[in-house]
Structure formats: structure tokens, C-alpha cells
């Protein structure tokens with residue numbers, strides 16, 4: 001009998017599935033569903049898991065992970081609500097959707113854990129934040145913590161922080177990729193071949209992230225190390241300040257937080 005059902009096998013569904021298998025989960029213990037049959041076929045062939053329709057998958061699972069777009073979650077919950085076992089654990093990776101809203105849509109007491117993961121989980125460097133709903137026990141929260149640990153780091157946060165978490169680590173990879181794209185274009189603008197510019201930027205991003213984590217030093221201190229008085233970095237950072245880049249990041253993060261709040265319908 002399959003113990004874990006992943007409903008919605010898109011980007012994040014596959015990310016979780018692949019991570020669990022890398023962490024030595026048995027493919028026989030996982031069932032996936034997707035409303036696109038060709039997507040199910042692809043994952044069955046690639047990972048050796050089984051695929052089913054939503055109701056059958058939920059019927060044979062003790063843990064049900066929902067990984068559809070927030071806008072599709074209502075229909076999915078309406079479909080599976082009647083077949084979710086009384087003692088099942090429902091895990092939602094959907095941005096913005098509160099545990100209270102899921103409990104209310106299921107219509108009876110159900111254990112729900114809300115998770116905000118991110119795509120670096122594809123290389124086991126994910127950052128996930130988890131929060132338990134009204135009926136989730138500490139054992140169930142610990143179970144989800146261990147599930148997500150397969151693909152990176154996990155923190156437990158009060159649910160009131162989830163919209164901010166979504167704006168920082170959930171969407172965060174996109175901001176950093178945007179910076180990477182901009183820097184690559186900057187290099188090309190200065191005449192560097194695109195492949196050279198790309199290699200310089202990607203390794204600089206990777207090395208800087210490593211430096212931050214390995215030294216534990218404050219980013220301001222690390223930035224000051226690069227910034228010679230009257231030098232090139234000081235000139236560049238002044239230009240970034242003149243263009244309001246820091247303020248733009250603050251505003252962007254607030255926009256993501258506000259969008260997450262809207263997705264919860266509250």
C-alpha cells in the first residue's frame with residue numbers, strides 16, 4: 001500500500017518526488033497524480049512510481065501532499081474531501097493558502113501542515129518553512145520536517161509568518177536569478193562573450209553564497225571587504241543606490257507578501 005500521495009506533479013511535485021527518491025524512499029511507497037495524463041506517464045517512466053486518480057491515491061495514502069496552483073486547490077479539495085481518511089495527514093505546498101481554509105474546505109477536523117518550499121530543493125539545497133494547522137500533532141509536524149529534510153533545510157514557523165516566508169525564500173530564487181540575468185547582460189554589454197559572462201556570474205553567485213554560509217559573517221562586512229575606498233565596487237554600489245535598487249527589493253518583497261495574503265483569500 002502506498003503511504004505517500006503527491007497530488008499535482010508539476011515543478012514542485014516532481015521536485016519533492018525526486019528528492020524523496022534520492023533520499024532512499026522506496027518508489028513503491030509513493031503514488032502521484034496529475035490532471036495531465038501524459039505528465040503521469042512521464043513520471044512513472046522516469047521514477048518507477050505509480051500513478052492514479054486523485055480519489056484512489058488519497059484512499060491508499062496516510063500522507064497526502066497537495067501541490068497544485070492555489071487557484072486549483074478548491075476543486076481538488078472538493079474532490080478528495082470525502083475520501084481523506086480521518087487519521088490522514090494533509091500537507092499543502094500551496095502558496096498563500098491557510099491551514100484554516102483547508103480545514104474549512106474539508107469540512108471536518110483534519111490534520112494539515114502548510115509548507116513553503118523552494119526550487120533549490122532540486123539540488124538538495126532547498127529552504128522550506130512548515131507550520132501546523134489546528135489539528136496537526138507535534139509528531140505529524142516532525143514527520144513533515146523529516147520529509148522536507150530530504151531536499152534541504154527546514155524551519156518551523158508560526159503560520160502568521162508564512163506570507164513573509166513565501167516572499168523571501170519561496171519566491172527568492174527568482175529574484176536571485178533576475179540578478180544573475182542582469183549581471184550576465186551587463187557583462188555582454190561590456191563586450192564579454194555570453195558564455196564567459198555566464199560562467200563568471202554563476203560562479204560568483206555560488207562562491208558568494210558559500211562564503212556567506214561558511215563564514216557566518218554579516219553580508220555588510222563581506223561587501224565591505226570587496227569595496228576598496230575610491231575603487232570600482234564603491235562606484236558600482238553608489239550607482240545601485242542612486243537607482244533605488246535596495247528600495248526596489250523591499251517593495252518587491254512587500255508585493256510578494258501582499259499577493260500571498262490575497263491567495264489565502266484574507
Ligand SMILES: NC(=O)C1=CN([C@@H]2O[C@H](COP(=O)(O)OP(=O)(O)OC[C@H]3O[C@@H](n4cnc5c(N)ncnc54)[C@H](O)[C@@H]3O)[C@@H](O)[C@H]2O)C=CC1
Nearest residue numbers: 008009010011012034035067068069070072076094095117
Ligand atoms: N514553483 C515554485 O517555485 C514554488 C511553488 N510553490 C507552490 O507549489 C504549488 C505548485 O506549483 P508548481 O509546481 O510550480 O506548479 P505547476 O503548474 O508546475 O504544477 C501543478 C500541477 O498540478 C496539476 N494539477 C492541477 N489541478 C490538478 C488536480 N485537480 N488534480 C491533479 N493535478 C492537478 C497540473 O496539471 C500541474 O502539473 C503552487 O501552489 C505553488 O504556490 C511553492 C513554492 C515554490
Ligand SMILES: O=C(O)[C@@H]1CCC=N1
Nearest residue numbers: 095166169170171172
Ligand atoms: O510564484 C508563486 O506564486 C510561487 C510561490 C513561491 C514561488 N512560486
